[in-house]
Amino acid sequence: xxxxxxxxxxxxxxxxxxxxxxxxxxxxxxxxxxxxxxxxxxxxxxxxxxxxxxxxxxxxxxxxxxxxxxxxxxxxxxxxxxxxxxxxxxxxxxxxxxxxxxxxxxxxxxxxxxxxxxxxxxxxxxxxxxxxxxxxxxxxxxxxxxxxxxxxxxxxxxxxxxxxxxxxxxxxxxxxxxxxxxxxxxxxxxxxxxxxxxxxxxxxxxxxxx
Amino acid sequence: xxxxxxxxxxxxxxxxxxxxxxxxxxxxxxxxxxxxxxxxxxxxxxxxxxxxxxxxxxxxxxxxxxxxxxxxxxxxxxxxxxxxxxxxxxxxxxxxxxxxxxxxxxxxxxxxxxxxxxxxxxxxxxxxxxxxxxxxxxxxxxxxxxxxxxxxxxxxxxxxxxxxxxxxxxxxxxxxxxxxxxxxxxxxxxxxxxxxxxxxxxxxxxxxxxxxxxxxxxxxxxxxxxxxxxxxxxxxxxxxxxxxxxxxxxxxxxxxxxxxxxxxxxxxxxxxxxxxxxxxxxxxxxxxxxxxxxxxxxxxxxxxxxxxxxxxxxxxxxxxxxxxxxxxxxxxxxxxxxxxxxxxxxxxxxxxxxxxxxxxxxxxxxxxxxxxxxxxxxxxxxxxxxxxxxxxxxxxxxxxxxxxxxxxxxxxxxxxxxxxxxxxxxxxxxxxxxxxxxxxxxxxx
Numbered sequence: 001x002x003x004x005x006x007x008x009x010x011x012x013x014x015x016x017x018x019x020x021x022x023x024x025x026x027x028x029x030x031x032x033x034x035x036x037x038x039x040x041x042x043x044x045x046x047x048x049x050x051x052x053x054x055x056x057x058x059x060x061x062x063x064x065x066x067x068x069x070x071x072x073x074x075x076x077x078x079x080x081x082x083x084x085x086x087x088x089x090x091x092x093x094x095x096x097x098x099x100x101x102x103x104x105x106x107x108x109x110x111x112x113x114x115x116x117x118x119x120x121x122x123x124x125x126x127x128x129x130x131x132x133x134x135x136x137x138x139x140x141x142x143x144x145x146x147x148x149x150x151x152x153x154x155x156x157x158x159x160x161x162x163x164x165x166x167x168x169x170x171x172x173x174x175x176x177x178x179x180x181x182x183x184x185x186x187x188x189x190x191x192x193x194x195x196x197x198x199x200x201x202x203x204x205x206x207x208x209x210x
Numbered sequence: 211x212x213x214x215x216x217x218x219x220x221x222x223x224x225x226x227x228x229x230x231x232x233x234x235x236x237x238x239x240x241x242x243x244x245x246x247x248x249x250x251x252x253x254x255x256x257x258x259x260x261x262x263x264x265x266x267x268x269x270x271x272x273x274x275x276x277x278x279x280x281x282x283x284x285x286x287x288x289x290x291x292x293x294x295x296x297x298x299x300x301x302x303x304x305x306x307x308x309x310x311x312x313x314x315x316x317x318x319x320x321x322x323x324x325x326x327x328x329x330x331x332x333x334x335x336x337x338x339x340x341x342x343x344x345x346x347x348x349x350x351x352x353x354x355x356x357x358x359x360x361x362x363x364x365x366x367x368x369x370x371x372x373x374x375x376x377x378x379x380x381x382x383x384x385x386x387x388x389x390x391x392x393x394x395x396x397x398x399x400x401x402x403x404x405x406x407x408x409x410x411x412x413x414x415x416x417x418x419x420x421x422x423x424x425x426x427x428x429x430x431x432x433x434x435x436x437x438x439x440x441x442x443x444x445x446x447x448x449x450x451x452x453x454x455x456x457x458x459x460x461x462x463x464x465x466x467x468x469x470x471x472x473x474x475x476x477x478x479x480x481x482x483x484x485x486x487x488x489x490x491x492x493x494x495x496x497x498x499x500x501x502x503x504x505x506x507x508x509x510x511x512x513x514x515x516x517x518x519x520x521x522x523x524x525x526x527x528x529x530x531x532x533x534x535x536x537x538x539x540x541x542x543x544x545x546x547x548x549x550x551x552x553x554x555x556x557x558x559x560x561x562x563x564x565x566x567x568x569x570x571x572x573x574x575x576x577x578x579x580x581x582x583x584x585x586x587x588x589x590x591x592x593x594x595x596x597x598x599x600x601x602x603x604x605x606x607x608x609x610x611x612x613x614x615x616x617x618x619x620x621x622x623x624x625x626x627x628x629x630x631x632x633x634x635x636x637x638x639x640x641x642x643x644x645x646x647x648x649x650x651x652x653x654x655x
Contacts, residue, residue: 012467055509055517057463064464098326098339101459148597148635149336177551178597178631186602195516 005034005069009041010048012058014065021069031076038069042112049109050197056105059196063108085116087207088138090129092120094153099146102176102196106142109196115140115203126153126160133166140203143189145176154187162188171206173199217543218568221498222250229496231433241436245303249438249626253545253590254567257623261616261652262303263645264440264592264626266549266572269337269634270641271296271308279337280328284314286424293428297437300645304440305432310338312424319414321372324455337634345369346456348465351472354456355479357384366456376407429495441547442497445488445539446504448480448531449473453506459518462506466519466527477531485538492544499545499570502535508552512577521556529560540568547592550574551631558584574630578618591619592626595644600629600636605643612647620652627652 005024008017024034045062048054089110093103100122107119118136120128129141141161143154154174161167174189175198184192193199226246233239244259251258267274272282275292282289289311297305317327317338324345327338345366346354354361360382368378385395398404429439446454452473453462465473488500507528510516519528536546547570554561555577562584572592573581581591595611612627619625627648629636 014467050515052513052515055520055523056459057466057519057523060460060463061467096333096336098332098341101342147339148601148633151598151601151635180596180598182596182598182602186598194510197516 005037006041006044009038009062009065009069010044012061012065014061017065018068018072021072025072025076031073034069034073035077038066039112039114042066046109046113046197046200049195050201059105059109063112066112084114086114087140087203088116088118088136089140089142089203090118090120090132090136090138091142091144092124092129093122093144093146094150094157095123095125096153097145097147097150098122099144099176102146103142103144105196106144106175106193106199109200110142110203113200113204115200126157129157130161130164130166133161133170134164139170140206141170141172142199143172143174143187145174145179148178150176151178151183151186154183154189158188171202173202175199218498218540218545219254221543222246222253222545225438225496225498226250228433232430233436234434238434238436242433242438245436246438248303252623252626253570255587255590255622255624257654260654261620261648262626263628263648263652264304265300265302265306265628265641265644266440266632267296267306267634268310268632270632270636271311272337273634273636274300274638274641278328278334279332280314280334282308282311283317283328283338284312286312286420290424290428290431294432297432298435300641302437302440302645304438306440307425307429309425309444312421315417316414316421319410319417320374321410322370323372324370340454342454342458344456344458344461346461348457348461348468351465351469351476355472355476357382358479358483360384373410374407376401376403379404439495439497441499441501442495443488443491443500443544445484445500445502445535445546447502447507447528448477448484448535449507449528450503450505451480451484452476459506466523470527473527474531477527478534481531481534481538484535488535488539489542489544492542498543499547500539501547501549502532502539503549503551504532505551507532507557508550508554509556510552512553512555512580514556517556518552521560524557525560529557533563536564536569540565545570548572549631550576555580561585562588564589570626572626572628578615582619582621586622586624590624590626593628594630595628596630597633597636600633600640600644602637603640605639608640608643609647612644613651616648616652620654623654 003016003020005020008020021034049059091107093100107117110117118132143157145154158172172189173191173193174187175193179192191202193202226243228242248258248262252262269279271293272279274296277288277292282292289308293308324341325338326332328334328336364378364380367374379398381395381398385391453459492500506518507524508518514521539546549572551574553575558580566588570590570592573594599607599611
C-alpha cells in the first residue's frame with residue numbers, strides 16, 4: 001500500500017514521508033502531484049499551528065521535511081510548471097535590527113500558504129522596502145523587529161513608504177518580540193501579529209481569501 | 211538538638227549586613243542596608259517597607275546619560291560616568307552591574323563572530339546584538355559530551371572567534387597526560403598561525419583583566435555610595451545553552467525530533483557547566499542573586515500558542531534541567547532570578563514547583579492575576595511595565611500601569627517593580643515616572 005504522503009508529512013513522519021515521495025517518483029508519478037500533496041500537508045501543519053496542536057519546532061521540522069521532498073522532486077519538474085500565487089509580500093527585519101528567526105518563520109509560512117515572498121533580509125533600510133514594493137507591485141508589507149529600537153525604524157519605514165506615495169497601495173503588518181497594539185499605533189502600521197500564523201491570516205484577509 | 215539552617219536566609223542576611231563595604235557616610239550605610247533589606251524581604255515574603263525597585267537597565271545607562279553604545283563599550287571612564295549618573299540620579303534599590311560595558315577591547319582582540327557591536331557591523335549609537343548560527347553541527351554532540359573543554363577549545367572557540375581560528379589545529383589537552391606526552395604534543399602550538407592566535411588570546415586576557423578591574427571597582431564605588439548590586443552571577447537554562455549558543459533555534463528544534471535522548475543528555479551536562487560558572491562567581495561577589503535569562507522555552511501568547519516549544523516539550527526538554535540548576539543554586543543559599551522572556555502564562559503551573567521564598571521570576575509578559583494566584587505565595591514576582599509603553603507612552607500612562615501592577619502583584623509583599631525586559635529604549639521621563647510613582651504609591655502601610 002502506498003502510504004499517504006500528505007498525512008505522513010503533516011504528522012512529521014520524516015522517514016516515511018521521504019520514502020513515499022521517493023517510491024512515487026520511482027513509479028513515475030507526476031512530480032507536480034507530489035508537490036501538491038506536500039502543499040496540502042503544509043496547510044494542515046498551518047492549521048494545527050493555529051489550533052495550538054503544533055508549535056514552532058513542528059513548523060521548523062515540517063519545513064525541513066518539505067525541503068528534502070522539494071529537492072527530490074525538482075530535477076523531474078518541467079520549468080513551465082507555474083504555481084498560482086495568492087499575492088505578493090515584501091518582508092524584512094527593519095534597520096538596526098539583525099534578528100531573523102521570527103522573520104524567517106513568517107516568510108516560510110507565507111510561502112507555503114501560497115504567497116510570493118520577497119525577503120529583504122535583516123537590517124533593511126526604509127528605502128529598500130520602497131524600492132521592492134515599486135519593483136514587484138506587492139500589496140502587502142511585513143516589518144519585523146525583535147529589539148525596542150525597531151519601533152522607530154518601523155515608524156520611519158512606514159513614513160518613507162507614505163512619502164513615496166505608496167501608503168494607500170499597501171497594507172502593512174508588523175511583528176516581533178515587543179510588538180503590541182501600542183506599538184502598532186505608534187508606527188502607523190495596519191496590524192500586528194504575535195506569530196507567523198497571524199501573519200498568514202492577515203495576508204489572506206487582505207487579499208480577500210479568508 | 212540540630213538547628214535547621216535556612217541557607218537562603220543566611221546568605222541574604224550576610225548581604226544585608228554589608229560585610230567589607232567601605233561606605234562614604236553613615237547615611238550611605240543606612241541606605242544600603244535599608245535597600246538590601248527591602249529586597250531580601252520581598253524575596254522571602256516578609257512584608258517590606260515598600261515595593262523594591264530593581265530596574266534592568268543594561269544600555270539605558272547610555273541613553274539616560276546621552277552617550278553612545280560605542281563609548282560605553284570601549285571607554286570605561288565614560289561607562290563609569292554614565293552608569294554612576296543614572297544610578298545616583300534615579301536611586302534604585304539595587305542597580306544592574308554594567309556587564310556589557312568596557313568589553314569592546316575583548317571582542318576586538320578575539321574578533322568575536324557571534325556578536326555584532328557598535329563599530330563592528332552596527333552603528334555607534336547601538337548596543338551589541340547576538341548572531342545565532344550552528345556553531346556546533348548536528349553530529350557533534352558526542353564530541354561535546356565526551357570532553358566539553360576540548361570541544362570548547364578546538365571546535366567552538368575557533369568558530370566563534372576569528373582570531374582563534376588556529377586553535378582548531380591544536381591537539382586535545384587530555385593528550386598532555388604524563389610527561390612523555392609533553393615532548394611532541396606541544397609542537398602544534400609552534401606554527402606561526404597558532405602563535406599569533408595565542409598572542410591574541412593573551413591580548414584578550416589583558417582586556418578581560420582590565421574589564422573585571424573596572425566592574426569590581428565600580429561595584430565598590432556604588433556599594434560605598436549606598437547602592438546594592440542587583441545580581442552576583444549569571445547562569446542559564448541548559449536547553450538554551452544548546453539552542454542559543456551551539457545549535458541555534460532551528461538546529462535545536464530538529465534535534466528534539468531526530469536525537470531527543472542526546473539533547474537531554476547534553477542538557478544534563480550543561481547543568482554542571484552552568485553551576486560551575488555561577489556558584490563560585492556569586493560567592494566571590496558576595497551578592498546572593500543569580501541572574502538566569504530564559505529564551506527558548508517560551509510561548510508568545512497566554513494560551514501557549516506560537517510557542518518556541520509545546521508545553522509537553524517544555525516539560526520534557528526545558529524545565530527538568532532548568533529546575534536542577536535552580537535547586538542547586540538555592541541549595542547554595544543563592545536566589546535564582548529568572549528573566550522570563552515571551553509569555554509564560556501557560557507554564558505557570560509547571561514553574562511554581564520550587565521552594566517558597568527563594569526565587570525571583572521577572573516576567574516579560576504574563577497574565578498578572580493568574581501569576582499572583584498561582585505563584586503569589588511562593589515566588590517573588592518582578593516586572594513588568596511593557597517596553598513598548600516605556601519607549602512610546604507618556605509618564606501618566608506609565609504611572610497608571612505601575613498602579614495596576616502594585617495593586618495586583620504588590621499585595622502582601624513578594625513583588626519587585628521593573629520594566630518587562632532590558633529597557634535601553636525607555637524614555638528617561640517614563641523611567642523617572644516608574645521610579646517616583648513606585649516610591650510614593652508602593653509603600654506598605
